[in-house]
Amino acid sequence: MNKKILSSLIITMLIVSVLVMPLPQFTSAEVLQVTLSADIGNVGDEITVSGYVTAVVGNVSIYWDSEANQLVEVAVSVSTYGYEYAGYFEADIEIPEDVVGDHYIIVKDPDGKTDVKTFTIEPKITLSPSRALPEDTVTVTGTGFTAESAITLTLSNSRTWTLETDPESVETSTKGSFECSFTIPSDVTYTGSYTPYTVTAKDGADKTASAELKVGATVTISPTSGPSGTVVTVTGEGFTADASISIKLDTTACELVDSITVGDDGTFTGQFVVPTLAKDTYTVAVTDGTITADYVKFEVTGTTSIKVSSPAGAPGDMITITGENFTDIAGVEVTIDFGTLAGYATATTDENGTFTLTITIPDIPVGKYDITATDDYGLTDTYADFRVAITTLTILPSSGPSGSKVHVVGGGFTETTAFNITINGKLMVDGEDTTDSDGNLDIYVYVPTVDAVGTYTITVMDAEGVKATEDFEVTGVTQITVSPSRSATGANVNIELKYFTAVAGTSVELTIYNLTSDGDVDDKFDLWQYITADEGYTTEKVDKDGSFKGTFKLPDDFTIGDYYINATDDNGLKAEVSFSVVEPEIIIYTGADEYYPGDKIAFYAKCQFDYSNVTIYVYDPDNFKYEVTDLNIVTLVGNYYTGTVSFTLPADAVIGTWTWNTTIGGLTKNGTFTVSEKPTVVVLSEEVSKLKADVISLAQQVSDLSDIVTAQAADIDALSSDVSNLKSSVSDLKTAVSDLSDALSTLSGDVSNVASAVSNAQSAAEDASKAASAAQSAAAGISTAVYGAVILSLIAAVAAIMSIVILQRKIAG
Template sequence: MNSTTGEPDGTYEVWFDVPSDVGGAHYLWVKDVATGEVDMLATPYVVVPRIKLSEDEGLPDDEITVTGYGFGDEEVMNITFGAAGLGVLISTSPSEVETSDAGYFSATFDIPAATADGPYVVNATEFGDAVWDSNGFTVGAAITLDVDEGPAGTVITITGRGFNASRTDLDEGNVTIAGSPMAIEDDDTFDTSSTGTFSQKVIMPSLAVGDKTISVTDGVKTATADFEVLGVSEIEVDPEYAAPGATISVSGYNFTQIAGSTLSFTIGGSSVSDSITVDADGTFVGDLTMPALALGAEKPIVAVDENGLNATVNILSGVLTVLLSDYEAPVGAEISLTASGLKGTLNYNVTVDDDEQLLYGAVGGVTAISDTFVIPSLTAGVHTLTFEDEGWDISVDIDITVSDVAALTISPSAGAPDNYNVTIYGVNFVEEDGLGLTWTLSNSTDSWDISADILTTGAVATTDGDGVIDAYWNVSAGSVDVLEIGAYLLNVTMDASANHADAPAVWAEIAFNVLAEEWDISIKKDSYAVGDTITYNIRATFPKEDAELTITDPDSYTYWVATLGADDWVEVGDWETVPVGYQVGDNSAAPFTLSEDAPLGTWTWAIEDASGDELEAGSFEVVEAADNSAAVEAAVEAAIEASVLDLVADIEALADEIVDYSSSFDSVADDIAAVADVAADAVAAANAAADAVTSVASVAGDAADAAADAAEAANAAKDAASGLTTLVYGAIGAALVAALAAIVSLMQISRRIAG
């Protein structure tokens, strides 16, 4: 039948139309949609019989429909028509009228021919019972309206019949509403036809809202019809104050709904010239000039259209000035307001966007005031402040731009797990130190006041002088023991009323997620040898600041401890990790290495968070270092062999180059041959070194001899090649240096192996 919204205290109010049903007691059932609870009202409502007629006036032979409700179930109905108390049964269609199982019926009948004008009664009665209802009906002149409701200025077409024939010169005096004449369109008169009918347009005058009766008479016969007035004629002026000579804008609505209807205006009784006309919808807008009137007083503006519709509004002859210290500022900023030109009585009121009140105070007999207000939580952009002087009953609108809104940020922004510290930062709150804050955490089903849990350096968080909030919150700590994983909304509301009595709250809110925490911690290997370095794979979805990693030897002695501080955790993708280089002991600068005296056997390790809760634990084996001297010796021998072979190749290449040069420098052929012999000796020495790789001591001795030979060869080459070009010198020198370097390397390797 209907629905409604309950009040916070559980009460409700609901209206409904009584449905068509049999007469008698009925009961109402109400269901709480939120809980599913259903209850029956203790007091029943009673359906009583009613009939309605399609017309309440007409002429003989008119067909009338009668409809009945609230009668008995499947009852035969008797329909009578006649003067009051003298009704007689009348023929109907259908001939036998019977109610439905819901007590409803509908039938038609004709007004009997030759029925005299006058009032009659239509009655419907259940056969054999005393259940009945009646309705009045008038036989005689009748009118119908093309519309039966509308505002002032509505153009109504009235159609009449049953009037005296051929009546002429009927005018607005013959058509009235609530006793007042109705203007006739185009100021014409109207006539009835030879059969007593007419049709004429009239204009609804400026009347109060409500049900009215329209009456038409030809001087002998009269007919009426009901009309509901839905709106009155009104005008508005902007601004609501003006000095003489100033231009003001006037607008109006619910005037004559005929395009081009003219208007006349007076201000303070003085006529004002204008060229404003009404539009087809009954509205108008235009400009007027304020006449020379005394200042400091309200004057009426009266508008009247050509059909007599009128309205009045007051304007202050004077100037009301309102100024702000800032016309653009963020939420939370304090703004100074000054106003002059007030009447000096009653109060002043300041609202924003016709909604939130910012200031309210007594004028106190003065015509100028100053006050301050705080910009409340508004959206960024332009908003309208309205200053109202109750003394003059006028208002002034001022635009103010909100540059930034109050806002919160949380770190980490994606959310945090239970028992994790998050940082909360807020901006654009009231710029005063120490203002209290109310923090509310909510989800789809519950809300919690966690104001005592949002802290700044151990104390409950407040604002600072810049309107900033800098705080932290341990998730689920304090007022809320445990929060389930899911989505929440964190709201902070700041109350500035201590310093600004009328200040609305400044607030901000942000979505927050309680997340499941994950970590993956494991040791790199299951077994380590003495001298090995032990490292771990450590990662978590959130950094476990001040987690402690402990390694214990087989005798249960704590061998090594590392505290993983905030700087040790590095973000890598979706994880926070502790790289190997940051896995250092509390008393060292390097990862843990097993010393030579480390006990062999099963060692254990564990990592705990800052609260002492164990995250992971495990064990590993420590074994003796493997003897790999044979492998090392083999590797050295292979390296020596490779180096010597490379040296042989280099020297052979040098010999070839020297031979090539000998063909170009005939004058030094003998010298080059000597150098070639030296190179050949070097090759032989190198080959001998290669053959003696298996005997490292021999290699070392031969290498020494080769070095001496190389020195002598170098001196000989110097003497013999005095005529060579710089290019030849460089080639020979480079080859000898390479040979010497190789020999020295072999000697060093030999010493290491010998040692």
């Protein structure tokens, strides 16, 4: 067989055997194993109880002596135990107050299984203070003794003293604890700094505990913590009379506020200044050269430091140095060294150990220098590598609006170093670019959005703190303009963006949003979806000047209220303006209340907002709908936009009441008009015949009136002129009536359009007839007023008759 085939077959069989091999079954461990980190100790010790339990979920309870005294409950976590699956737990417990001897730590798992471990409590005493002088009082606290047992105290070295206690008889509690005090016997002696003694407490069951008491010189300090520069008060006893005191924190010597000399009784009080140290806890070592007390601790919480307002500057520039955690005494002198210029300037501290000093950068060569501040008590800090540099900066052009492109050229900066550019603190370049190998830069940037037009400072600063500044005048601010600023849904609103990034095609995010009463964004919408760009502009982008113009209409379901419109372009230039959606005031009506089939109906509308392409829906009495489109309310007259649109009724329009409605800006308006039956030829002919009879009657009355006027004219001299004129008018009227009679006799064809005029003429003729009759009956006593009334009535009749004549001519033509 081919070796390659045999090898392949063997490998295949091995793979199959692995695949069909039964997998190991992981089951819960049938164990409860508990471990204590310590099994002997004192009350208050902390130990760790850990182990594996049967269950992989649930809680483990830990008890002291019995399940009545639960110490802690801890959750089980999944872990491996050997090759099996098990739950693991771990808990830190504090040994509770209890009597000397063996006690039981009971562990109970989620399945109810328990394991018990033994912990042995040993007696313990603590002393406060642990260092004292003869006749000083010391407090003893004991735990872990026999319950309710008498305690005796002894002090021993080469000799043993049985101590008198307060209270006189000391007995432990039911938990084996006690507290008492004693006075160190006056005949206890010490040599040098201190002598160690042993204090022993023994109960009635001969259970004992001991602690060391150092008898010798003592010190106290106040405060026991604080930053460098803290003034600490120190007192001491048991020192060498007339000796001078010195103090260290660990190995660092401390400056004394004033020299400290031990009194004849071996005591002293004085003050020292915490030196410049890192935050940590230190041992206070107090010595008179012979006796040393080095057991008190002081915690340093802050270190001495100085800050400089700028990391770099040119000779002659002003910089400010601030210091903290120098000596906490007002008026302490601080000396400033600038590089090799020792004592270049001085400052003084306040009572909190701080100072502020403004100095002029000295006239020294370009380079890096250390600035060091040291006060009279030796507290010191150094600001390393302050850079003295001479820079140049040019901005071209020196003015322009937000969004405009400017050319920034500079020199004298750190070589091949990142830099940023700001305008009054607002970033223009954020450190992505670097200077060249000569420390020069040449870059184009865009002016960001600023608060207002005016003169601003452009600053270039590199990563080493070297900077240069130049003024730039901002002539225009990034802005949004909407007109009107209050509008209704569906109305045309003009929008203009100005002074965004002046690069054609720069994208702009444009949103409209409102706020909740808590100031959080409530609803937010993309405004571009409602915008139509003006000619020459593209939605969602600005042109080469950073501008955009267009209009938008908000949909009818847009909620009425106050909003903000925000525009932000790709380079972070942004502007915001407030905008309110309000309910519109709309007036819309028809030109008349009544029409005939085939008439043209005019709709008139006005509104305080601009609307276009409005549709009016018209319904006949059978509810058939007609759409009247293209109502444009766009012509501004005074404070209102106006518009009109016409609709021609069908020639066979249904007679009755028609309705109409339209919705503008979410507000629906409606109304009605009546379509009446058009008069027929037969009806009109009858009306004309009646009018003809009335006109003949009028002619007779006018003829009679003419006779009366002629007769009266001769008798009334005072009215001769008026009567003459009246006579002439009546004569003219008589001729016109005669002509009308002839015209009516030959009237034919379509007379539908003269119905209204005929009715008016008939009415006027009747009025004239009545006036003529009145004039005839009053001929005997005629007056000027009567003649006036007659004349006016006749004039009205003439006007009506002339209307008929004109219409008749139109029909005939």
